[in-house]
Amino acid sequence: MTEIFRLEELFPENALPKEQNINFHKALSMGESFAKKNVKPNNCLICNSSKNPFCNSHSVPARCLRAIAINGDVKIFNGLVKIPAVDDDKGVNEAGTFRLICRDCDEKIFKEYETFEKYPDKNPPDKVLHQIALKNYLKFYYKKAVEAKAFPKMLENLQLPNSALLEPVLKPGDRDKKDSFKAIYDTKKLLNSNTNGYYRIVEYRKLDYTCPFAFQGSISLITGFDGEIINDVFNTDKKYDLQDMHVCVFPEKDYTYIIVFYKKHFQRYSQFAKHYSNLSQEERLQLLLYIILKYSEDYFYSASIQTIENDPVVHDAITTTTMMICDYEEEEGAKIKKCIQEYNLNNYKKLPNVLSKCYVKS
Structure with a gap:
């Protein structure tokens, strides 16, 4: 039987006594610390230099996090998921950071997209979108690389009531790492190109207020509104590529930019884009929030809206994972239908x- 796996099955509320909570926290910290020490490359993934110091790059521009921070902290995914003994907020300097590129590249490569004051009234140029895409692929690669190192270390130390479920769920995705590394390489080549219209821009809008929520990432939608398959996550054919869409919520003082785009040749998104264009502006915002919560954990929000942490609809959206617990003998079609x-x-x-x-x- 195909079953959607839910996070609370692993970490049921109040399931762990105090001592186990402490051990669990230690196991997480040890795994994460070990991973971060062992995934940093010898050379910058952009310029290939080993001479320049590496930078703590932010997956979302730090200025966006500062715009929604309260007392220097932003809320992270665990504010909603509530995994025991895991922090639910982080300081701006630590939130969503990764170490894959040197300081020089971090300051130069992403300059245009992080300078919101120079954004045009109409659609941004491809150069800005290339920079956003490259940052997204770097972060995704780092995340998968850390998982590959951290999870085995964590499993050595964890003693959980549902540990039998944990190992197959946390098994690292080698294909994800390879695909994201290739995406980094391909997008680097686009940075200095003169492309025009390389992407289909689904949304580009400047709101006249500061959203208490920030996000930047690439998302591979599984389906849209009409039951169509956009990405078959069970397709193991090496020639089958997952197609991603880039979503950005960039809050700043007094305004917020919303940007959604994908590569123009990613035709599997055409039906979604058509449906999206027929929604009202408020409906689009609500849909994007749903997509972010449903597909990612790399979002940040202000403590000013922490009342959503007890909302059952929000909880239902964020507790699903795309990793499936399935009977290996079951037909592939049944899995994707579920x-x-x-x-x-x-x-x-x-x-x-x-x-x-x-x-x-106010």
Whole structure:
């Protein structure tokens, strides 16, 4: 039987006594520390230099995090997931950072996209979008590399009631690492090109308020609104490529940029883009929030909206993982059908729309 795996099955609330909570926290810390020491490359992944010091790059521009921080902290995914003994906030300097490139590259390569003051009224140039895409692929590669190192170390030390479920769920995705590394290489080559219209821009909008929520990342939608398959996550054919879409929520003082785009030749998104264009502006924001919560954990939000942490609709959206516990003998078609049902985008309307202006504290 195909089953959607949920995080609370691994970490049921109050399931661990105090001593086990402490041991669990230690195991997580040891695994993460070990991984970060062992995934840093010898050379910068952009310029290939080994001479310049490496930088703590932010997956979301630090200026966006500062715009929503309270007392220097932002809330992270565990504020919603509530895994025992794991922090639910981080300081701006630590939130969403990775170490793969040198300081010189971090300051130069991403300059245009992080300078919101120079954003045009109409669609941004390809150069800005190339920079956003490259940052997303770097972060994704780093995440998968850390998982590959951290999870085996964690499993050595963890003693959980549902540990039998943990190992197959946390098994690192080698294909994800390889695909993201190739995406980094391909996008680097585009940085100095003169492309025009390389991407289909689904949304580019400047809101006149500061959203209490920040996100930047690439997301591979499984399905859209009509049960179509956008990405078959069970397809093991080496010639089958997952197609991703880039989503950005960039809050700043007094305004927020919303940017959504994908490579123009990614035709599997055409039906989604058409449906998206027919939604109202408020519906688009609500849908994007649903997509982010459903597919990612790399978002940040302000403590000013922490009331959403007890919202059952929000909890239902964020506790699904795309990793499936399946009977290996089951037909592949049954697996993807269950996934399509779980990730149907029509469910977005139930979600509290924290990207809308009504959630801004006056």
